[in-house]
Amino acid sequence: xxxxxxxxxxxxxxxxxxxxxxxxxxxxxxxxxxxxxxxxxxxxxxxxxxxxxxxxxxxxxxxxxxxxxxxxxxxxxxxxxxxxxxxxxxxxxxxxxxxxxxxxxxxxxxxxxxxxxxxxxxxxxxxxxxxxxxxxxxx
Numbered sequence: 001x002x003x004x005x006x007x008x009x010x011x012x013x014x015x016x017x018x019x020x021x022x023x024x025x026x027x028x029x030x031x032x033x034x035x036x037x038x039x040x041x042x043x044x045x046x047x048x049x050x051x052x053x054x055x056x057x058x059x060x061x062x063x064x065x066x067x068x069x070x071x072x073x074x075x076x077x078x079x080x081x082x083x084x085x086x087x088x089x090x091x092x093x094x095x096x097x098x099x100x101x102x103x104x105x106x107x108x109x110x111x112x113x114x115x116x117x118x119x120x121x122x123x124x125x126x127x128x129x130x131x132x133x134x135x136x137x138x139x
Contacts, residue, residue: 026099029067032060032080033106039064040107043082050075050092073097080105 032043043060047068060066060080078090085107095101 023070024073024097025070026073026095026097026101027067027069028071028076028078028095028101028103029065030078030103030105031064032066032082033064033104034085035106035108037106040082040085043080043085043105043107046079046081047071048077048079050077071095076101078103078105080107082107084110086110 028047032040032045034040039060039062041060041062041064043064043066045058045060045066045068046055047058048055049072051074056068056071058066058068073095075092076095077092079087080089081087086109088105088107090103090105093101093103
């Protein structure tokens with residue numbers, strides 16, 4: 001009887017071990033590239049849990065990739081920022097248990113808009129019309 005109980009207990013433990021090793025987390029990963037599909041290194045990647053407002057920051061690698069491991073399940077969105085490029089945000093998504101959610105970004109150059117305003121102060125060069133080499137100059 002003891003052998004049967006021991007075998008049964010061993011079987012239950014062996015079958016439940018995979019269940020104990022699962023956590024309520026997932027992974028969010030992706031890449032950040034520019035318009036020519038070149039990777040953008042060191043881009044700031046922010047993941048935000050929408051319902052709670054909790055954020056985590058990371059950086060893209062030299063290959064433009066990023067990965068957030070062991071993220072608790074929930075509703076998230078991502079934002080990517082890089083100097084010289086427009087900030088881009090993802091749609092909200094639901095992260096489920098064991099999921100590997102992929103979110104890729106293609107950043108566009110930030111348009112630089114400059115306005116040059118030129119003002120001139122025209123000073124009167126002459127007190128009135130003067131004759132100069134048979135041409136009349138009026139100031």
